[in-house]
Amino acid sequence: MAEIGQNIQKAKSLLEQGELVAIPTETVYGLAGNALDAQAVSKIFETKNRPSFDPLIIHVGKIEQVSKYVKSLPEELKKLAEKYWPGPLTLLLPKKDIVPDLVTSGLDQVAIRIPNHPLTQGLLGQLDFPLAAPSANPFGYISPTKAKHVNDQLGDKLAYILDGGECQVGLESTIIGMEEGEIVIYRLGGMDVAEVESVVGPVKVLSHSSSNPKTPGMLKSHYAPRKPFVLGNLDTLVEEYEQKGEDYGVLSFEKSFPGLSADRQVVLSQKGDFKEAAQKLFGALRDLDEAKVSVILAELLPEESLGRAINDRLRRAAAQ
Ligand code: TXA
Ligand code: MG
Numbered sequence: 001m002a003e004i005g006q007n008i009q010k011a012k013s014l015l016e017q018g019e020l021v022a023i024p025t026e027t028v029y030g031l032a033g034n035a036l037d038a039q040a041v042s043k044i045f046e047t048k049n050r051p052s053f054d055p056l057i058i059h060v061g062k063i064e065q066v067s068k069y070v071k072s073l074p075e076e077l078k079k080l081a082e083k084y085w086p087g088p089l090t091l092l093l094p095k096k097d098i099v100p101d102l103v104t105s106g107l108d109q110v111a112i113r114i115p116n117h118p119l120t121q122g123l124l125g126q127l128d129f130p131l132a133a134p135s136a137n138p139f140g141y142i143s144p145t146k147a148k149h150v151n152d153q154l155g156d157k158l159a160y161i162l163d164g165g166e167c168q169v170g171l172e173s174t175i176i177g178m179e180e181g182e183i184v185i186y187r188l189g190g191m192d193v194a195e196v197e198s199v200v201g202p203v204k205v206l207s208h209s210s211s212n213p214k215t216p217g218m219l220k221s222h223y224a225p226r227k228p229f230v231l232g233n234l235d236t237l238v239e240e241y242e243q244k245g246e247d248y249g250v251l252s253f254e255k256s257f258p259g260l261s262a263d264r265q266v267v268l269s270q271k272g273d274f275k276e277a278a279q280k281l282f283g284a285l286r287d288l289d290e291a292k293v294s295v296i297l298a299e300l301l302p303e304e305s306l307g308r309a310i311n312d313r314l315r316r317a318a319a320q
Contacts, residue, residue, distance in 0.1 A: 001151055001155040001156065002022070002150075002151055002154075002155045002156075002158040002159060002160060002161045003159070003160050003161070004147050004151060004160075004161045004163045005160070005161075005162070005163060006119060006162065006163055006164075007160075007162075008119065008122050008123050008126065008162070010160055011023070011123050011160055011162045012123060012126050012127060014159050014160055015032065015033065015034055015040075015123075015127065015131070016034075016127075018033070018034060018037055018039055018040045018043075019033075019040075019043075019159050019160075020032065020033045020040065020043055020044060020047060020157075020158055020159070021033075021158070021159065021160045021161070021162060022136045022144075022147070022150045022154070022158055022160070022161040022162065023115075023117075023119070023120045023123065023131065023133060023162050023164075024117050024119055024120055024147070024162060024163065024164025024165065024167065025059075025115035025116070025117050025120055025133075025164075025167065026086075026087070026088060026115060026116045026117050026167060026168045026169045026190070027088045027115070027167060027169045027170070027171060027172050027173050027189070027190050028135045028136070028143040028144060028145055028167055028170070028171075028172055028282065029135065029136040029143075029144040029145065029146075029147070029149065029150050029161075029167065030059070030115075030120075030131070030133030030134065030135060030136055031044055031047060031048060031133055031134055031135070031136035031150075031154065031158075032044075032059070032131040032132065032133040033131065033132055033133075034129045034131070034132070035056070035058040035059075035099065035100070035103055035129060035130040035131055035132035036098065036099070036100065036129045036130070037100075037129070038100045038102050040132075041056065041100060041102045041103055041132050042102060044056065044132060044133075044134065045102075047154060047157045047158070048134060048136075048137070048138060048139050048154075049138055049139045050134065050139040051139070052102070052105060053105050054105060054134075054139075055103060055104045055105040055107060055110075055111065056103050056104075056111070056132040056133065056134050057090050057111040057112065057113055057132070057133060057134065057173070058099065058103060058110060058111065058112050058113075058130040058131065058132050058133075059112075059113055059114070059115050059120070059124065059130055059131045059132075059133055060112065060113075060114055060124060060130045061114065061121055061124030061125050061127075062114065063081060063082070063085055063114065065130070066081070066093075066112060068096070068098065069095065069096055069098060069099050069110060069112060069130060070093035070094060070095060070096060070110060070112065071093070071094040071095070071096055072093065072094055073091075073093060074178055076178070076183055076200050077091050077093070077176065077177075077178065077183070079199050079200060080176065080196065080199055080200060081114075083199055084191060084195065084199075085113070085114040085116075086114040086115055086116035086121065087114070087116050087190075087191060088113075088116075088169050088171070088172075088173040088174060088189055088190030088191045089113060089173055089174055089176065089191050090111050090112065090113040090173040090174065090175045090176070090187075090189075091111070091112055091113070091175075091176055091177065092109045092110070092111050092175065092176065092177030092178075092186065093109060093110060093112060093177075094108060094109055094110075095107075095108060095109060095110035103132050109177065111175060112130075113173055117164050118164075119162055119164040120162070120164065123162065135172060136149075136150045136154060137149070137150075137153060137154070138153055138154070140224055141153065141223075141224065141225075141226075142223050142224070142225060142282050142285045142286055142289070142317075143172060143223065143282050144282070145166060145167040145170050145279075145282045145283050146165075146166050146167070146283065147161045147162075147163040147164075147165075149282075149283070149286060166279075166283075167279070168279065169190035169278065169279065170190070170278045170279035170280065170281055170282060170283075171189050171190040171278045171281065171282075171306065171309050171310070171313070172187065172189045172190065173187075173189045173190055173191065174187065174188060174189035174190060174191035174192075174193075174196065174309070175187040175189065176196065176203075179204075182203075182204055183196075183200050183203040183204070184203065184204045184205075184206055185203055185204070185205045185206065186206055187312075188205065188308050188309035188312045189309050190278065190306070190309070192305055192306055192309075193205060193308065194305065205308075223282075223285075223313045223316050223317050224316065224317050224319075225285050225286075225288065225289035225296060225317060226289055227288070227289055227293070227294065227295060227296050228294070228295045228296070229295075229296045229298065229317045229318050230295060230296070230297050230298070230318065231298050231299065231300060231314060231315065231318045232297070232299065233299065234250060234252055234255070234257075234297060234298075234299045237297040238250065238257060238297065241295065241297060246294055246295060247264075247292060247293045247294050247295075248264070248293055248294070248295050248296070248297050249264045249265065249266075249288040249291050249293035249295070249296045249297070250264065250265040250266075250296075250297050250298070251265075251266050251268070251284055251285070251288060251296060251297070251298040251299075252265065252266070252267050252268065252298070252299060253267075253268050253269065253272065253277060253299060253301045254267065254268075254269060254270055254271070254272045255267065256270070263291050263292070264288075264291060264292075264293055266280070266284035266287060266288060268280050268281060268284060268301075268310075274301070274304075274305045274306040274307050274310070275306060277301065277306070277307075277310060278306045278309065278310055281310055281313065282313075285317065298314055298317075298318075300314060300315075301314075
């Protein structure tokens with residue numbers, strides 16, 4: 001198992017040696033390596049068992065550093081960056097040659113963001129290279145929102161996990177780029193569409209539920225628990241699985257099921273709060289995946305606010 005701690009100096013020196021370190025961000029934990037070191041980057045792909053056609057996000061500490069890695073920052077996207085960085089926003093921008101092709105899987109745009117977490121900000125402030133970091137989970141599995149989640153799955157392949165506690169947002173960043181002058185959201189995430197639109201006006205949201213995605217990595221089956229995961233009306237599903245005599249677990253938005261023991265159900269937010277639900281989602285999926293149940297039953301949230309991003313994850317979890 002990996003060493004877990006809050007030692008920025010230790011993380012820094014491992015990263016400088018080309019090693020990987022798991023880092024906390026406000027969205028999810030990242031599996032970080034020196035983005036300018038192709039060997040460290042290829043270690044990331046290996047460790048996650050991630051196909052090389054699925055590009056990585058690079059993380060920097062300050063907006064002034066972005067221009068070292070990208071050729072331009074269109075005015076509209078700059079407005080978003082200035083308002084929401086550091087935060088759960090990733091921009092797709094034309095890359096400079098200094099960014100290895102491996103990072104972008106050969107694409108000419110690089111995904112870049114400034115994460116909002118004091119430990120990782122502290123770390124980035126001391127590094128003279130950006131960090132390439134995908135979510136710190138094996139490819140296709142649920143993203144980690146606690147150091148323990150990282151350790152459970154990648155602990156034996158990692159030197160160090162920087163422990164920043166539980167992620168506050170709990171959903172990956174919202175990925176935004178431009179196509180023919182139009183702003184496009186490629187991945188719904190921790191930054192609400194309404195927040196984006198309040199700055200730049202109406203945007204196009206691409207549906208990722210494709211098995212031949214335009215954006216690599218936007219694969220249909222993703223964020224998936226190992227157990228069968230069924231989406232639908234929970235009252236109907238519970239009745240059906242009760243009759244079948246199966247040991248089911250339940251993931252609900254607001255409602256609890258009094259007949260079910262506590263270890264077989266998670267309520268994302270009793271008060272129906274989308275932010276709270278987002279923060280708890282991935283931990284809940286993991287808990288139910290590890291619980292003594294053979295199938296997980298879940299329901300979609302209202303298709304508004306962060307409910308859209310949460311539903312995107314739930315649909316992909318169900319698309320095994
Ligand atoms: O919140 C987050 O974004 C977290 C934290 C660690 O920053 N990172 C994260 O990375 O979710 P990952 O690798 O799990 O998801 C990144 C997504 C992938 O679906 C990938 O295909 C897409 O971003 N992506 C990365 N670079 C891209 C590029 N150059 N063009 C298009 N899509 C890109
Ligand atoms: Mg991921």
